[in-house]
Amino acid sequence: MDQAPEADTNDGFDQFEDEFGAPDKAEKSDPFEGFNRVMTSFNDRVYVYVLDPVARGWRFVVPEGGRKALGRFFDNLLYPLRLANNLLQAKVGNAAEETGRFVVNSTVGLLGLFDPAKDWLDWQAHEEDFGQTLGYWGVGPGPHLVLPFLGPSNLRDTFSLYPDWEMDPHTCAQAWEKGIPVSGVTCRNTVQSLGITVFKAVNNTSLHIGEYENLKKDAFDLYPFLRDVYEQNRIKKIAE
Numbered sequence: 001m002d003q004a005p006e007a008d009t010n011d012g013f014d015q016f017e018d019e020f021g022a023p024d025k026a027e028k029s030d031p032f033e034g035f036n037r038v039m040t041s042f043n044d045r046v047y048v049y050v051l052d053p054v055a056r057g058w059r060f061v062v063p064e065g066g067r068k069a070l071g072r073f074f075d076n077l078l079y080p081l082r083l084a085n086n087l088l089q090a091k092v093g094n095a096a097e098e099t100g101r102f103v104v105n106s107t108v109g110l111l112g113l114f115d116p117a118k119d120w121l122d123w124q125a126h127e128e129d130f131g132q133t134l135g136y137w138g139v140g141p142g143p144h145l146v147l148p149f150l151g152p153s154n155l156r157d158t159f160s161l162y163p164d165w166e167m168d169p170h171t172c173a174q175a176w177e178k179g180i181p182v183s184g185v186t187c188r189n190t191v192q193s194l195g196i197t198v199f200k201a202v203n204n205t206s207l208h209i210g211e212y213e214n215l216k217k218d219a220f221d222l223y224p225f226l227r228d229v230y231e232q233n234r235i236k237k238i239a240e
Helices: 013-020 033-061 064-077 079-088 092-107 130-136 155-159 161-167 169-177 190-206 211-216 222-239
Strands: 144-147 151-154
Touching (some): 033 064, 033 144, 033 211, 064 092, 064 190, 079 092, 079 130, 079 161, 130 155, 130 161, 144 155, 144 222, 151 155, 155 161, 211 222
16 A cells, blocks of 8 residues: 655644734634535545545556656646746746756656656756635635535635646647647547546545545544645645
8 A cells, every 4th residue: 555645744824824814713704614514525425435446446457656657747747837837926946947847857757757857856846826826926715615526625726727727738638739729718628638637536546545534534523624724735835
């Protein structure tokens, strides 16, 4: 069984509360709580009865090295998203390192299946999305929102899914292969994109079997526990 990575800790969340408008948990409004609880229960069942069994089957069939290589391949393709958001947050050094990683891993690393940029040059990935960019520029998270299949989010991050989706090259793969310079709205193959998204979720879950169970086993009430974990993690990522 794959070993779960050590959980990140951050004792300094409180110092960011004023800046990002995160009030005390007991006082924070949760207007969608009823809906969120239903979606949390729904997503939990989808994970337990669908995603986890499929991921375990995939893990049984494909060796760990192959599954990790596939994960790196898809992560490498998301370079445009990371580049754009690092630049939008004025993180020029990170953007330059991301560009170097993409060039090295796309060539020497065989289209991203391997990560020589990290292994040989110690060039680290700098994960950023549009939700983090909005948070960086002072946009508050808004009410918490649990999305079906996708899990915990908030109003800001939910609206940010659209530009993230548009920057994902999977949505325009066929048009780019034909050299058609159109936006994701017009070139997206919905079935293909959905299939890739599901495959990525299964492959990623296969690399983290047991982590969700370990996370929720100590939760007295699953919904607020997952809500707080998500919101605190987003505060940490935005503050980095």
